[in-house]
Amino acid sequence: MESVSKIRLWVLVEGRSIRSVARATGLSRNTIKKYLKDESPPSYQRQAPPVRHKLCNGFDLRLQELFDQDQKRPRRERRTAQKLYEQLVVEGYTGSYSPVQRFVRDLKRAGAGSGDAFIPLHFAAGDALQFDWSEERVVLGGVEQKI
CATH class of the missing domain: 1.10.10 (Arc Repressor Mutant, subunit A)
Incomplete structure (x- = not known):
């Protein structure tokens, strides 16, 4: 130093x-x-960040399945993290709500923007200002989805 x-x-x-x-x-x-x-200069060691634990007892896979099912539903029919937690409790999950909430938040962040279109707010001179706002829908496996 x-x-x-x-x-x-x-x-x-x-x-x-x-x-x-x-x-x-x-x-x-x-x-x-x-x-x-001291003859040697002081040394500083950085502490490792705390480990974030996933859901235990295999409920992370079940929560992933429930979340994937909800992504196929229309937005208004999707379950919140609280409703997903209540579903897991019915199936035998004994943990707290916080890990479920973090897990769902991470899943939402991972899938954010996957189907959303980016529409810029400012346009350069000469850029086209026409957008196609139509939506096409198809029924796959009994679930209606946007294309």
């Missing part, structure tokens, strides 16, 4: 006092004494 070598230089070579080095660097006198005592 550059500041440790600078502190050692000022105190051991130039003969400055610990108090004057503390004023110059903004460090405490105890910290400067510690730096002068």
